[in-house]
Amino acid sequence: MVAWLAEQGHPVIPPSPLVPREPVQRDGFSMTFWQFTEIVEDVEPDYVRNAGLVADLHRALRDYPGELPFLSAAEPQMITDSLDDLEARPDLLDPADLDRARQQWQVLEPLVTSRAAFEAEFQVDLQPVHGDAAPFNIVPTPDGALYADFELVTIGPVEWDLAAFGPECEASYDTRARSLGLRELDERVLRFVNAVGELRSVACLALVPQLPMLAEAIKPAIDEWRATPFTGGLSG
Template sequence: MAGFLTPDQLAARTSRARDAAVAAGRALGLTVTDARVLHDVFSVVVHLAPSPVVVRVPTVLPSYADPDTQAARQRRELDVVGWLAQQGTPVIPPSPLVPAEPVRRDEFSMTFWQYVEQDSGTEPDYVRNSGLVAGLHAALRAYPGRVPFLSAAEPEFVTDALAVLQERPDLLPAADLDRARREWEILEPVVRTRAGFEAAFPGVGFQPIHGDAPAVNIVSTEGGELYSDFELVTYGPVEWDLAALGPEGEAAYNAAARRAGLRALDERAVRLVNAVGASRAVACLALAPQLPLLVEALEPALDTWRAAPFAGGLSGLSADG
């Protein structure tokens, strides 16, 4: 595939990220003799064994993610998760062995987290996990810090990616690109600003939220489930965290929300976040040259999008009210 990183180039990137994590850990005083790569998709995740520390090194990034932007996002994540841990919320916390700050090493910006032994014999139950998200929302409501409005929607990324895909018909056919652009003209003003969302969805409240499919990012351990991966933590409607989880996941969330004294999901807002999620999935094709596996991995999401109503059936939506 023209313009795609080769397997050797991908392996070299993984190796550079691993080496940077090891060097950064040692510079912070950690003992590292048996570093292992645990995960390698959008980030390279490295266990700095024997130290009980895991480093997450983002490697596949949108064009606008300069070092300052990336570090600001990582600081928000560390602050929110550190606060949740102090409140007793079951999260994978920042490592207590190093300062809770992003570290720049070589061309990478990385964060350091406590290592936890995962229960590899447990299959993820996303419906059950959807119910657990209500507990996370209950905890996040009291977060005293500030996080930006729906930054997890990444409107700049989607807009830029659609421009990139204009030049890559091998990644997205012209008819699909035309639909994606027309949908984004409707959806983008609603998620770009708080005022735009409030105009289109009056009465739907906001709070700090996880931002990146928390039901998928719940880790099972022998001691119970832990919330993880708050890279896209943001402020917005709780519906955002339930995107693409379907009616069963929504029902599980609503039942748990009622028990926790939280509001139920707004059906129209769910349709919106599902449509925006589909736009982001299309946009992710622009990252395929950096991560070729996305071409195949995104096929089910794209098929679902093609079969879905235009703009989630919200084509009359207006951010102007």
């Protein structure tokens, strides 16, 4: 897809030409390689501005001719497997929290794994999306802002790319989407994608034995998850 975007003249960081265009596994982790690009280091990330730029990316992606899976960026099998693994690690996730997470996943999993179930629930159009916190992956370079990190590109609702970025970013996206003739973000779908994102954070606790630094990094997200409504307001 990135090569296609570049051919269409869209500002992206392409894969590295030095190695095959495929993930490389090492020590149980996957890596991908991208073309070296100079970053303007003294520019503070402007996620509100970047959220508006995501609408431009979505307009470009609408015409992508290739086939993509539905919401693969949610990594549903990873969530299921990680919740199973966490049952044996009450030191990482309290049993009461694990029970809550499993109840939430019972409601959310069918909507993540079935396009038909999702479309019946939400009635919004789907299209190719970036898949991985798109406003975060727009980087400043001497040649302008470039879109980066397309490993998780998928078919899904545009809301997936704005998950967890908050009202200011959502408003910035909506303003730019209107100017491009695209639909604005749907509030129910936003609650859904935020709920899935929170469960992915919980599931990441299963990686703490391999990456101990994750324990502290994920803690704020876990605290926020405990304080949010069950499955973003969706019912089972």
